[in-house]
Amino acid sequence: MFLTRALAEQREKQTLAPYAAFSADSRGRVYPEPEDPYRTCFQRDRDRIIHSKAFRRLKGKTQVFVAHYGDHYRSRLDHSMEVAQLSRDVARMLNLNEDLAEAIGLAHDLGHTPFGHAGEEAMNQLLKPFGDRFEHNEQSRRIVDYFEEKKPDYPGLNLSFEVRDGLMKHRTTYDRPVATDTLMPSLEAQIVNIADEIAYSNHDIDDGLRSQILKVDDLKTLALWQAAEKCVNRSMPFDLWVMAMISSLITLMVTDLAEETHRRITKHGIKTVDQIYETPAALAGFSPGMAVWMEELKAFLFKNFYQSPDVSSYNAEGKTVIRLLFTRLMDDFKLLPEKFQERLKIEKPYLVVKDYIAGMTDKFALELYHSLQK
Ligand code: MG
Secondary structure, X not given: OOOOHHHHHHHHHHHOOOOOOOHHHOOOEOOOOOOOOOOOHHHHHHHHHHOOHHHHHHHHOEOOOOOOOOOOOOEHHHHHHHHHHHHXXXXXXXXXXXXXXXXXXXXXXXXXXXXXXXXXXXXXXXXXXXXXXXXXXXXXXXXXXXXXXXXXXXXXXXXXXXXXXXXXXXXXXXXXXXXXXXXXXXXXXXXXXXXHHHHHHHHHHHHHHHOOOOOHHHHOOOHHHHHHHOOOOOOOOHHHHHHHHHHHHHHHHHHHHHHHHHHHXXXXXXXXXXXXXXXXXXXXXXXXXXXXXXXXXXXXXXXXXXXXXXXXXHHHHHHHHHHHHHHHHHHOHHHXXXXXXXXXXXXXXXXXXXXXXXXXXXXXXXXXXHHHHO
16 A cells, blocks of 8 residues: 555654644645645655755855865764754654654754854844844745745745744744744744754763763763763773763763753643744743753853863864855855846846855865955
8 A cells, every 4th residue: 555645744744742743734835736645745855855965065064164174074964964854853752743853953043154053143143234033044034935946936935934934943932033923833843943952962972072072071961961971881892882872871861951941741731733823932941950950061061072172173164155255245246156147137246145155065165265365
């Protein structure tokens, strides 16, 4: 028997929590399309994301370390896959729509600039004189809505409302994105936000130890590390012990997230997805105790890893590259590829230059930077 889309949709209705985002109830796509015979709309969206050029470019974008620094450090592609995996796991634990969580997780960083957060910071500064700012979530949505080319009938990937909505994660009562009338995104999208935090905290500890920028003795001062240590047998080679520690940390965080989120769902008497859309505070989150531990860990990573001399000098270089590219491209639009020059007819120049630079891999940005220096 084939698992048709109709059957998959029916299974969702029978097995998922009543407040899950059911694919059969999706608010749909901007440009209506015939449904796929076998895949649900969210499965189809996930596949469109994986097959996009912006997704492939993530392998050349820095997470914290320069993407070609070493074979085992995370690129933004690795990070995105880890976020998708954690999101799927938590969605499954809570009986939510795994396909939706996976699609948002894979796409959440598509709009990231080259050179990690340093690149984003530099871009943000450059946009200020234009009364604008750079926000990678918004950029991710611009990519899936406008820049990816799939069919002659429409721009972008024409993803479902729920995936696009999930890409706009920083949502408050006062800041409702134009394209949506909901206060909060789906629970699946809220989970991706926290899965992002879980993923980077853990892979940054791993990459920090691997690069010897972080020391185990320093991590031992953290309450969360101490809690994880209690679950891990010390008598094994160091490398394996580090892996077991990371695994233990992830388990603690994931379990806490699932349990606390479930507690909040019960407390608020959530029965439908529409209630999730209208609950002003996020329902997905850590317990108060874990939230304190996470803050302590993030402050530790900020001071000891992101601000370490090695990472800082790399960040400074990344910022220099972005600044020069922006200035030179703004001075001479002929340096832009033809497709971007075309867009100058309909878009403000600073946005065209921003979109071009934000889409670059580290390597591409560095090569262009060096060629402009000659
Ligand atoms: Mg991320």
